[in-house]
Amino acid sequence: MNERDSEIMGQMLCNADYSPTEDIHQADVIVINTCSIREKAEQKVYSLLGRLKKLKQKKPDLIISVAGCVAQQEGERLQARMPLVDIVLGPQQIYCLPELVSRAAQKGKPLMAVDLSPSFEIPRYIPPSPAISRQKDDRIASTLYFKKFVTIMQGCNNFCTYCVVPYTRGRETSRKPDDILAEIEALAEQGVKEITLLGQNVNSYGKYPADSRNYKSFPELLRKVAALENIKRIRFTTSHPKDLSPELIACFADVAKLCPHFHLPVQSGSNPVLKRMNRGYTVEEYLAKVDTLRQVKPDIALTTDIIVGFPGETDKDFQATMDLLETVRYHGAFSFKYSDRPQAKAVAFDNKVAEEVKSERLSCLQQKQNEISLQKNRGYEGSIQHIMVEGQSKNGDGQWSGRTMSNIIVNFEGPAALSAGQEVQVRITEGLLHSLRGVLSL
Numbered sequence: 001m002n003e004r005d006s007e008i009m010g011q012m013l014c015n016a017d018y019s020p021t022e023d024i025h026q027a028d029v030i031v032i033n034t035c036s037i038r039e040k041a042e043q044k045v046y047s048l049l050g051r052l053k054k055l056k057q058k059k060p061d062l063i064i065s066v067a068g069c070v071a072q073q074e075g076e077r078l079q080a081r082m083p084l085v086d087i088v089l090g091p092q093q094i095y096c097l098p099e100l101v102s103r104a105a106q107k108g109k110p111l112m113a114v115d116l117s118p119s120f121e122i123p124r125y126i127p128p129s130p131a132i133s134r135q136k137d138d139r140i141a142s143t144l145y146f147k148k149f150v151t152i153m154q155g156c157n158n159f160c161t162y163c164v165v166p167y168t169r170g171r172e173t174s175r176k177p178d179d180i181l182a183e184i185e186a187l188a189e190q191g192v193k194e195i196t197l198l199g200q201n202v203n204s205y206g207k208y209p210a211d212s213r214n215y216k217s218f219p220e221l222l223r224k225v226a227a228l229e230n231i232k233r234i235r236f237t238t239s240h241p242k243d244l245s246p247e248l249i250a251c252f253a254d255v256a257k258l259c260p261h262f263h264l265p266v267q268s269g270s271n272p273v274l275k276r277m278n279r280g281y282t283v284e285e286y287l288a289k290v291d292t293l294r295q296v297k298p299d300i301a302l303t304t305d306i307i308v309g310f311p312g313e314t315d316k317d318f319q320a321t322m323d324l325l326e327t328v329r330y331h332g333a334f335s336f337k338y339s340d341r342p343q344a345k346a347v348a349f350d351n352k353v354a355e356e357v358k359s360e361r362l363s364c365l366q367q368k369q370n371e372i373s374l375q376k377n378r379g380y381e382g383s384i385q386h387i388m389v390e391g392q393s394k395n396g397d398g399q400w401s402g403r404t405m406s407n408i409i410v411n412f413e414g415p416a417a418l419s420a421g422q423e424v425q426v427r428i429t430e431g432l433l434h435s436l437r438g439v440l441s442l
């Protein structure tokens with residue numbers, strides 16, 4: 001979500017005649033887009049702002065803006081602590097950035113835009129400026145020109161007890177299906193082939209706002225996107241297990257463009273912990289959905305998010321999470337130590353887990369998951385994978401790099417004439433922990 005928001009802000013500034021620079025000393029405007037999901041992310045923002053103080057002293061006209069969830073959460077506190085910040089704008093307000101930059105340039109007071117409206121609507125479509133669409137390699141975002149994110153909903157109504165998102169991004173609101181399809185069609189015309197549909201809980205797309213009766217459900221929306229001829233690959237993230245419907249699972253059987261990768265955050269393998277997290281499902285319900293997904297699409301790659309050390313998590317609860325890793329055998333897992341977030345209910349929960357216990361559990365879990373991920377990747381050895389080329393491999397060894405349909409990075413040998421966005425077949429020769437190696441298959 002943040003990456004897409006950064007891209008939108010970049011596009012809007014380009015449309016207002018700014019151009020991107022890789023040299024921070026050349027910048028007239030710096031926008032720091034922030035995440036407050038964990039405490040560490042927030043600390044990083046303050047330390048980056050600390051490092052920008054000298055630059056602002058040398059160049060007083062430089063406009064520094066902090067956007068996103070930390071901005072929403074900290075509001076005036078942020079400007080009080082860091083007076084070098086000219087603009088503070090929350091996630092719903094990013095669309096006002098060019099206007100605020102122009103006001104700040106006229107030497108107004110520090111500007112603050114952190115309203116959260118329950119009836120917020122994502123603007124229709126922010127077209128990329130010609131400067132961006134001409135560029136084959138997009139310097140605004142880290143995404144490549146042929147694969148793009150498209151936001152389909154904003155906010156979240158789930159109120160998991162550890163999570164700050166409902167407070168920083170506001171109530172869940174789906175975008176109108178016609179707006180989404182128009183955006184994807186426009187991207188396809190510019191050569192985009194792969195779309196990732198984005199939202200905090202895409203499975204509940206179409207439920208909110210209250211007047212969304214005529215909206216499509218998420219599976220219906222997926223099928224509409226798949227019908228667009230020039231779109232070759234479709235991905236989505238993130239899904240909430242409680243809202244994963246049989247209709248969505250069925251899409252994996254007959255929507256060929258839907259990539260066989262499902263990120264399905266479980267958070268814990270213990271029912272009492274899931275209950276205190278307010279996740280709305282049990283381990284048994286989660287496993288039943290995983291089984292159905294694998295029946296429908298046996299080669300689907302599953303990934304997840306896990307929190308260790310949630311308040312009250314016992315050794316037995318943690319063992320249940322370790323057991324779940326063995327049962328599901330995910331391709332990969334993002335795992336985090338629980339941290340208190342402002343406004344989230346779990347801040348007030350008893351029995352906080354000691355920091356060293358959290359660290360021990362995290363490293364134990366990551367070690368186990370690494371073993372499983374390596375075994376999963378070795379399972380690809382000898383297979384032929386359909387790859388979309390992303391560019392020269394980062395290793396600088398003249399190899400090419402791309403992703404499998406199941407979203408695993410593949411570095412492979414191939415002729416110099418290949419180009420980004422091209423689709424090729426690669427025979428996998430080696431499975432590593434985080435990637436695969438292969439050779440172009442004729």
Ligand code: SAM
Pocket residue numbers: 037038162163164200201238239240265267305306307336337338339340341
């Ligand atoms: N909406 C998605 C979901 O329901 O899974 C993802 C939300 S969040 C951006 C990404 C991940 O951050 C969560 O799945 C969770 O594992 C982790 N997370 C959120 N709040 C956390 C906290 N207070 N401490 C540690 N990890 C947290």
Ligand code: SF4
Pocket residue numbers: 156157158159160163164165166200201240
């Ligand atoms: Fe946070 Fe839960 Fe919403 Fe995900 S579903 S954004 S974890 S409140």
